[in-house]
Ligand SMILES: Nc1ncnc2c1ncn2[C@@H]1O[C@H](COP(=O)(O)OP(=O)(O)OP(=O)(O)O)[C@@H](O)[C@H]1O
């Protein structure tokens with residue numbers, strides 16, 4: 001059903017999930033979401049036409065989520081537990097934060113929450129300090145619609161690096177959703193890296209919502225390298241005084257796919273600092289839209305919101321958009337933005353080729369350089385390399401397609 | 407012995423004001439084993455000549471030919487010309503973030519080799535160390551992004567490092583001495599002299615005779631108004647240094663304005 005059901009019947013949700021939920025609280029949350037689903041507005045992705053996408057997969061009984069490398073070791077107080085098995089009611093931190101950051105106000109989030117069939121709860125305790133990153137590899141098996149929900153709560157004065165990678169098995173089509181809520185406690189410093197690399201059988205709504213408390217720092221890097229149509233909403237609320245977020249996204253779109261991305265930081269607390277950097281590349285007939293949204297709310301005195309959105313188009317049939325959107329409701333602030341949609345710099349190409357490099361190789365190097373500002377910020381070298389290799393592979397493929405059309 | 411010939415070359419460039427003719431019938435023949443120098447007033451077309459030989463798509467050949475070992479290269483794209491032996495040390499090299507200097511030079515060397523004979527890591531590093539030592543460059547420069555944030559002098563040195571690594575049969579060095587302090591000038595000259603030999607030919611574009619004290623040319627050409635107007639031995643450069651271009655221009659009866667004299671209309675008023 002392309003446009004999704006008109007309504008979600010509460011009774012059907014109750015019948016389907018009530019017996020399986022280990023928490024009456026969770027079932028109640030589903031029913032509340034089902035109730036608003038019919039009337040909730042679409043999420044706002046400016047310049048992306050997604051209303052006819054097959055995003056409304058009926059959830060499989062077994063979501064078909066696999067963790068190919070297993071779940072990370074639970075040491076030093078780190079807690080990782082499946083969302084649906086956990087007795088959420090016994091975990092005050094879970095019921096306090098679930099569905100609070102990713103508020104259930106739009107049609108896609110409501111659909112997701114009503115039908116979550118998989119997920120994780122992750123708690124990083126106060127003062128946690130572990131040099132090794134927490135690495136989560138999540139694979140969606142083909143043809144089994146998943147509505148996967150992850151809550152990560154980091155306590156106070158902790159330091160942690162989290163790598164969160166998603167891939168999908170090639171095979172039957174599905175319309176999935178992944179929603180992550182990330183809470184950064186006061187004084188904590190979190191490096192969060194996510195990579196989304198679904199194959200083109202998956203159409204997805206991906207939403208990640210973080211909140212940062214007083215003097216917390218969130219360094220967020222994201223690689224959006226899916227093959228299918230996806231919506232990616234990456235949002236951060238800087239709630240506490242002095243909170244900081246640095247969000248760097250790299251994206252590559254190829255084939256006929258559409259990737260629509262909202263990357264948003266909202267300055268709520270005083271003296272909060274927001275930085276967005278998005279660099280993307282578009283091949284073939286693909287579409288990539290970067291909406292960079294900087295919002296400074298009234299009362300966020302001394303806030304700073306900066307953003308840069310740049311898109312390179314490698315073919316005449318590529319479509320790209322880089323929209324900086326600044327919403328400023330406070331006077332005593334700093335804000336700035338830069339945006340561009342362009343083609344590969346011919347003087348750089350000429351220089352590289354003048355040393356004998358082929359046009360294709362020169363182009364890949366210029367693009368690697370263009371994406372480098374984001375790639376080098378990725379905390380784990382192995383993930384960095386993996387991303388570079390994936391990009392390289394897509395570029396080589398895109399160049400081959402372009403040559404075939406010449 | 408390799409040969410590079412420029413025959414009756416006419417070149418135009420498209421700018422905002424339309425179509426501008428810059429080279430107007432230029433002839434030049436070079437062989438490996440020879441060092442040629444070109445001098446000439448600003449704006450006379452020296453960089454245009456070097457860029458056109460290299461294959462910069464901004465410059466259009468409207469008449470004449472460029473031949474490498476007897477074969478016309480006008481239809482060759484820049485990368486093919488490079489792989490067949492041409493090298494241009496540019497007046498304004500591009501900066502490329504995210505690609506290290508070392509990685510780039512390795513790619514350039516490998517572009518000239520087939521897949522079965524790519525340069526090994528150890529061999530490459532050894533060569534790089536040797537060449538950087540000749541040029542007094544710190545190791546750290548190899549790991550920096552290509553020309554990114556390099557000073558003017560560092561960029562020039564880096565162009566010569568690429569020359570030494572790639573070892574092309576023909577190099578064109580466009581104002582490799584501009585912006586260099588006296589020590590750097592000696593170092594860069596040492597680098598070029600290290601290339602000298604039967605298998606290497608160079609075309610050195612400069613405004614200053616001083617460079618030619620360090621790299622002594624076999625032939626000196628003077629270029630004015632899009633043509634080579636005089637050729638001679640190394641002494642020609644010394645004469646020019648002393649006398650400027652005015653005398654030569656007037657001897658040859660050329661109608662070109664030069665910067666070291668009053669504007670033409672003023673002259674008429676005298
Ligand atoms: N890409 C270009 N677009 C427009 N005009 C150009 C371009 N390149 C060269 N020209 C013009 O052609 C003429 C010759 O320029 P060129 O750079 O070749 O001179 P040059 O002899 O190298 O001078 P200099 O000694 O100052 O380096 C100049 O008038 C210049 O403005």
Ligand SMILES: [Mg+2]
Nearest residue numbers: 452453454497
């Ligand atoms: Mg010049």
